[in-house]
Amino acid sequence: MKTVAIETLGCKLSFAESSTYAREFEAAGYGIVPCSEPADIYVVNTCSVTAHADKKGRNFIARLHRRAPEARIIVTGCQAQLKAAQLAALDGVWAVVGSQYKADLVKIATASAPDRRVFVEPIASSHNYFPAHSTTGRTRAFLKVQDGCDYHCTYCTVPLARGDSRNPSIASVVEQARDIAAAGFKEVVITGVNTGDFGKSTGESFFDLLKALCEVEGIERYRISSIEPNLLTDEIVDWIAGGTKILPHFHIPLQSGCDRILAAMHRRYNTDFFRRKIEYVRSRIDNVFFGIDVIVGFPGESDADFETTRRFLEEIRPAFIHIFPYSRRADTPAAQMSGQVAENVKAARVQALEALCDRLHAEFYAANRGRREQVLFESTEKNGKMFGYSRNYIRVERDYDPALVGQIVEVEL
Ligand code: SF4
Structure with missing residues (x-):
């Protein structure tokens, strides 16, 4: 039996897509093995959210090729879309598969001789949708409900890699959730690039999607992987508070606790809105876990701006802070901004927030002890x-x- 190994270097969305490739390879008669073992085909599902992620992808491919020089290496994911030519030039790479060709990945990987090596089109022309969900592990599945983003935050490369916001119908997502339930999973993580933006391309709404998913028998718990603060509406919060399968765990991107920096990032809220959102959720739902994303060292972020962010986080007390040093990404407006922050300053800010996160996380655990x-x-x-x-x-x-x-x-x- 021919074998394939799939490595995911990206987010939960990429993980759901990788798991879907694995099922498609199995249906085509391939055995799935871990990347540490010999395989006929290796699929590397890359990330490009930071310069570090880009480097990690290239290094991983180089190591794979040294270890298995005869194997076909297929590169896909966000870096494949953004850096196709560089990846195609790496030794051992059989094909680079961009966003529009995800549905053809298995066919490309198993063809006797493909007519070309780069399967990438400009993302602007991409409005196709590749449905995906994970069925690896035995307890928690990841269900992709949305792709792309129309927000164009000035630091973000994701819309360049994944295109405009789009989604499948509620009916088709529910169908996938039923498959997940039939496979024995009890918990589902609802994932997307801008998950709460669900409904844009079908005239439906994220709220209606949540209600429909909660009707699926067998799935007992849902987590929303990440949601923009402006899309977590009071209506949704009130409904969850009334008792549903949606868990009291919200991952919300803040990115900065300084209004001037939020405006430069083109985020769609200010700190006052964010504070009121957190307070409202806490007033309606007990013992909520808030995970909050923050970028430090955005261009122009002064020591005083950073201190404003740190104080804001102290005030809203999330249970966890996901801290990202700003990474200058090609073709984004922020990359051209003046006031780029030195790496050692970013590192010191990351460290300061890590210390705060450790304390807040411990406090959250302590507050839950005995419950x-x-x-x-x-x-x-x-x-x-x-x-x-x-x-x-x-x-x-x-x-x-x-x-x-x-x-x-x-x-x-
Ligand atoms: S909302 Fe998220 S994915 Fe969309 S542009 Fe902003 S940071 Fe990127």
């Missing part, structure tokens, strides 16, 4: 232990018990 919570236990066994996550994303560890794998169990935290 009773529903935990979904996962299959991994490590040193005789197993772990799972509570509804509000607290990691729980206990002695391994195979009977609890994939089960939702009430525990005292």
Whole structure:
């Protein structure tokens, strides 16, 4: 049997797409093996969100080729769309597959001799949609409901790689959720580039999607992977507060706690709006886990601006901060802005927020100690232990018990 190994270097969305490629390869008669093992075909699903991600992708391909010089390497993902020529020039790369050709990836990878090596079109002409969901692991599945973004934040390269905001119909997403339930999964992470923007291309709404998904039998919990603050409407919050399968865990991008920097980023809110949103959610839903994205060192961010951001985070007290040093991406407006911040200054700011994040995370855990919570236990066994996550994303560890794998169990935290 011929084999294929797939490595995902990107986000949850890429993970869902990789899992879909794996099912398609299996349907074509291929065996799936880990990337550490010999394979006939390697698919590298790249990321390009930062310069570091670009480098990681190139290094990974070089290592693969050294280890398996005879294997076909297929490169896809955001970097494939943005840097096709450079990737095609790397030793061992059989084909580069861009956004519009995702549905053809397996055909391209298994062709006896493709008529070309670069399958990439300018993204502006891309309005196709590649449906995807993950079915690896045994407890939590990732369901892609949306792709692309129309927001054009000045630092962001994602719309250049994934195109305009678009989505499939609610009916087709529900169909995929039923497949996920039939495969035995109890929890689904709803993912997209700008997930809350769902509905734009079908005249439907994200709220209606959530309501429809909650009707799917077998799926007991949903997490929203990430949602822009302006799209987490009070109507949605009120509905979740009334008791649904949507968990009290929100990942919301803030990016800066300084209004001047938010305006330069072209974000669609200011700190006052963001603060009121967090307060409103807390007033309606108890014990919410907030994960907040922040970029430090955006062009023009002074020490005082950074301190404003740090103080704002202290005030809103998220349970976790996802910290990203600003990365200058080609063809984005921010790359041309004056006041680019030195790398050592960014590193110091990352460190300062990491210390704050550690403290806030510990405080969130301490505030939950002693509460009773529903935990979904996962299959991994490590040193005789197993772990799972509570509804509000607290990691729980206990002695391994195979009977609890994939089960939702009430525990005292
Ligand atoms: S909303 Fe997110 S994906 Fe869209 S442009 Fe802004 S940062 Fe990029």
